[in-house]
Amino acid sequence: MNNKEHIKDKAWWQRILLLLLIVSPFHLFTLSPLHAQVGTWKHYLAYHEVQDIHAADNYLFVLASNGLYQYNLNDQSITTYDRTNGLNDTHITHIGWSQQAKRLIAVYENSNIDLIDTKGNVINISALYSKSTTEDKTVTDVRIDGIYAWLVTGFAIIKVNMQKAEITDTYTPNHPDYPTSLPEKSTADYDKYISIVETLDPMGPDYNHFYEAKFLNGKLYTTGGYFISGIPDPVYPGIVQVYDGNDWTTYEENISEKTGYRYIDINCLDVMPGNPQYVIVGGRTGMYEFNEGKLVRYHNKDNSPLRGAIDNGKQLDNEYVLISGMKFDNNGHLWVLNNQTKDVTLLEFDPVANKWTDHHNAVLTNSNGIGKHAFRSLIIDSRGLLWFVNDNWVQPAVFCCDMENDVIVKYDNFVNQDGTRYNINWITCVCEDKEGNIWVGTDMGPFMIQKSEVGESSVTFYQVKIPRNDGTDYADYLLSGVSISSIAVDGGNRKWFGSDNAGAFLISADNMQQLQSFTTANSKLISDNISYITINPTSGEVFFLSDRGLSSYISDASEPAESMDDDTVYAYPNPVTPDYTGLITITGLTYDADVKITSSNGALIAEGRSNGGMFTWDGKDKNGKRVASGVYMVITATSSGSKGTVCKIAVIN
Numbered sequence: 001m002n003n004k005e006h007i008k009d010k011a012w013w014q015r016i017l018l019l020l021l022i023v024s025p026f027h028l029f030t031l032s033p034l035h036a037q038v039g040t041w042k043h044y045l046a047y048h049e050v051q052d053i054h055a056a057d058n059y060l061f062v063l064a065s066n067g068l069y070q071y072n073l074n075d076q077s078i079t080t081y082d083r084t085n086g087l088n089d090t091h092i093t094h095i096g097w098s099q100q101a102k103r104l105i106a107v108y109e110n111s112n113i114d115l116i117d118t119k120g121n122v123i124n125i126s127a128l129y130s131k132s133t134t135e136d137k138t139v140t141d142v143r144i145d146g147i148y149a150w151l152v153t154g155f156a157i158i159k160v161n162m163q164k165a166e167i168t169d170t171y172t173p174n175h176p177d178y179p180t181s182l183p184e185k186s187t188a189d190y191d192k193y194i195s196i197v198e199t200l201d202p203m204g205p206d207y208n209h210f211y212e213a214k215f216l217n218g219k220l221y222t223t224g225g226y227f228i229s230g231i232p233d234p235v236y237p238g239i240v241q242v243y244d245g246n247d248w249t250t251y252e253e254n255i256s257e258k259t260g261y262r263y264i265d266i267n268c269l270d271v272m273p274g275n276p277q278y279v280i281v282g283g284r285t286g287m288y289e290f291n292e293g294k295l296v297r298y299h300n301k302d303n304s305p306l307r308g309a310i311d312n313g314k315q316l317d318n319e320y321v322l323i324s325g326m327k328f329d330n331n332g333h334l335w336v337l338n339n340q341t342k343d344v345t346l347l348e349f350d351p352v353a354n355k356w357t358d359h360h361n362a363v364l365t366n367s368n369g370i371g372k373h374a375f376r377s378l379i380i381d382s383r384g385l386l387w388f389v390n391d392n393w394v395q396p397a398v399f400c401c402d403m404e405n406d407v408i409v410k411y412d413n414f415v416n417q418d419g420t421r422y423n424i425n426w427i428t429c430v431c432e433d434k435e436g437n438i439w440v441g442t443d444m445g446p447f448m449i450q451k452s453e454v455g456e457s458s459v460t461f462y463q464v465k466i467p468r469n470d471g472t473d474y475a476d477y478l479l480s481g482v483s484i485s486s487i488a489v490d491g492g493n494r495k496w497f498g499s500d501n502a503g504a505f506l507i508s509a510d511n512m513q514q515l516q517s518f519t520t521a522n523s524k525l526i527s528d529n530i531s532y533i534t535i536n537p538t539s540g541e542v543f544f545l546s547d548r549g550l551s552s553y554i555s556d557a558s559e560p561a562e563s564m565d566d567d568t569v570y571a572y573p574n575p576v577t578p579d580y581t582g583l584i585t586i587t588g589l590t591y592d593a594d595v596k597i598t599s600s601n602g603a604l605i606a607e608g609r610s611n612g613g614m615f616t617w618d619g620k621d622k623n624g625k626r627v628a629s630g631v632y633m634v635i636t637a638t639s640s641g642s643k644g645t646v647c648k649i650a651v652i653n
Helices: 003-023 188-197 257-258
Strands: 043-044 048-054 058-064 067-074 078-081 093-100 101-109 115-116 122-125 141-145 148-152 157-161 168-169 213-216 217-224 240-243 246-250 268-271 280-282 285-293 294-299 321-328 334-338 346-350 357-358 376-382 385-390 397-402 407-411 425-431 438-442 443-449 465-467 476-477 482-487 495-499 504-509 514-518 532-537 541-544 547-552 570-572 584-587 595-596 604-609 615-619 631-637 643-651
Touching: 003 043, 048 093, 048 188, 058 188, 067 093, 067 357, 093 141, 101 141, 115 570, 213 268, 213 532, 213 541, 217 268, 217 280, 240 280, 257 294, 268 321, 280 321, 285 321, 334 376, 357 643, 376 425, 397 425, 425 482, 438 482, 443 482, 482 532, 495 532, 604 615
Parallel strands: 321 376
Antiparallel strands: 043 547, 048 058, 058 067, 067 078, 093 101, 101 115, 115 122, 141 148, 148 157, 157 168, 213 217, 217 240, 240 246, 268 280, 280 285, 285 294, 321 334, 334 346, 346 357, 376 385, 385 397, 397 407, 425 438, 438 443, 465 476, 482 495, 495 504, 504 514, 532 541, 541 547, 570 584, 584 615, 595 604, 595 631, 631 643
């Protein structure tokens, strides 16, 4: 470093120290996992099952659970790869290393191709993926020959030049130069290094199967399978995985050895109030109680009121004791949905006393007295009413249960405020917003039961109308025709909608504006088929469960605080360094708090209202220019205008 550079560097650090001294009486936060940058995506992928290994100089590329990671043989560090740090797709099926080209080829299930070097640089070759054809493009094998990779598909053999990063030839079976033989596929690296790789822990869950989840007690509790009558059963192994923000825990898996029945298609769970280690789950073969990840009690038709499903007039055995919804009430009693049974549909279970109470009601059965086929999505709203749906095309319905009086109301006449009747096939979920409205997800889009009609014998399935703002009086129904799979409400009363094939949507608190639309094409979302959405209320991290794994997005809304004070309201990152270009977050706010950011001389720089308990600032003034170095005041007040708090942000350019 020359003298001029030294002086400049010294001056820069002096400026930092001065600003820190000014801000020091206030909270200083840098970005951490708990305080991730708004707009950041994360993937939580499994690397549990090792499928292939390729040595690349001093590194190992490992294909595991259809994900990719890199192991440094010198310093034992691990680098995982996903769409957040360079890959262009998910679910890798084949990899191969070219020593001559110094690149790894990664082929995805959908025939997309990435080339990766040991420094993490990625080049995408999308020609095969983008090729429009009715023929089978699935790559079934990859062979390496010098700088070339040979890809075997159903319609042709594809030759990829890994050095030039291009497809050079396509050989169909009638091609005169169609290869009659390919280079031998070597397993030498796998055989040599598997003993090392098996000891590695790239972090992440054990499985990429995620179906339903709950965020409670600072932990993400997830299930890994589903079963709905009339839909092909994937027969997923029983999977319960819990994430505490740092580590994943997989619950005991050898359950069938203890019960004598298969442990599969676990699709719902809840956590005992006051005891985050006690978790009860349900699936295709009954109900299971876990304490600290170990099975402590199992319920089926032999030792409880639960019953096997009725099929063609015959009760099935313990292989089909169908549980698809459960929820603890404030008394610590678990409400349980038992599908497709005779005289048993809704039950209440006291785990402390091991006591069951039957709440069967004729309204929950079909004309033959058999319970509905697909009860699911059990919630308890702010009024103490229990809600669930029947997700089946034969008799789709929404149910509201007054638990105290043991009264159940069925809603199956889907008429909106304009008198339009809908022939709905699938009702997937039910959710309450912060205003007390009930939202229902269907294959026709979302509907709302307004707060004023909740509990009535009949209701209107209200559809929000979004004005086109094109000079006409026309409006469109919110997400009309989108098959909704999940609904979650964040701290700012904004609605997150997951869909079966169209990704995820964020709708404003007043329901009038689509704020975000996430798909695999325009974001780092893992899959467009979302099975469930749940939200970390503290950080605002939104988790998307899918058929390809788990991904999340750091949103700009969190649960509001009940009150604001100088100890709980703070900004991060603080100080804001020259290399930081993301949003600055102020957290710990009350609902709809008024926020003003001013310079040290009192000039107004930015202002707005909190989303739940969070407000974000882009670090720019009202003219869109990054503010100068200095200390900026964050002045807050409650929505009613009462005195709030003051904190400071140091900006260093």
